[in-house]
Amino acid sequence: MKYDFTTVSGVRLIAAVLGDGCLDKRFRLFYANSAPELVQGFLEDAKNIFKEDLTYNLYKKRTDSVQVVELSARHGRAVAETGIRPGRKVENNQG
Numbered sequence: 001m002k003y004d005f006t007t008v009s010g011v012r013l014i015a016a017v018l019g020d021g022c023l024d025k026r027f028r029l030f031y032a033n034s035a036p037e038l039v040q041g042f043l044e045d046a047k048n049i050f051k052e053d054l055t056y057n058l059y060k061k062r063t064d065s066v067q068v069v070e071l072s073a074r075h076g077r078a079v080a081e082t083g084i085r086p087g088r089k090v091e092n093n094q095g
Contacts, residue, residue, distance in 0.1 A: 003078050009048035014082060016042050023086045027076035031069045032061075039067045050075060 004010055017023060020038075021031035031042045039058075046069075047054055057070040080086060 001078070001081050003049050005049065005079075005082050007048070009045040013042065013045045013049060014079070014084070016045070017079065017084065022088075023076050023079060023084055025086050027073040027080060027086055029071040029076040029079055031071075032066050034064065034066045036067065039069060042069060046071065046075070050078075 005014060016031055016038075017029060020033050021029065023029055031039070033039050033042070043056070043058075046056065054075070055072050056075075058067060059070075060067050076086070
């Protein structure tokens with residue numbers, strides 16, 4: 001595995017994706033939250049993991065104050081190596 005997800009930042013990023021994010025079937029990684037400090041925390045953790053390889057888009061949903069972070073499929077594939085399956089959240093959280 002190219003990136004280390006066993007660090008504090010790695011564990012937080014995985015937890016954030018499972019809680020408030022998703023890995024879609026095209027391997028794009030998303031995180032959405034209305035609390036700016038949590039969005040910033042997610043981005044800091046992503047920077048700690050992916051370093052200079054990090055590329056992302058940050059945008060707000062039109063209808064509310066939710067900010068969405070979108071990481072590229074390259075990052076999503078790295079996260080998928082930890083065992084997170086791409087697809088609908090309901091399929092990922094069976095249990």
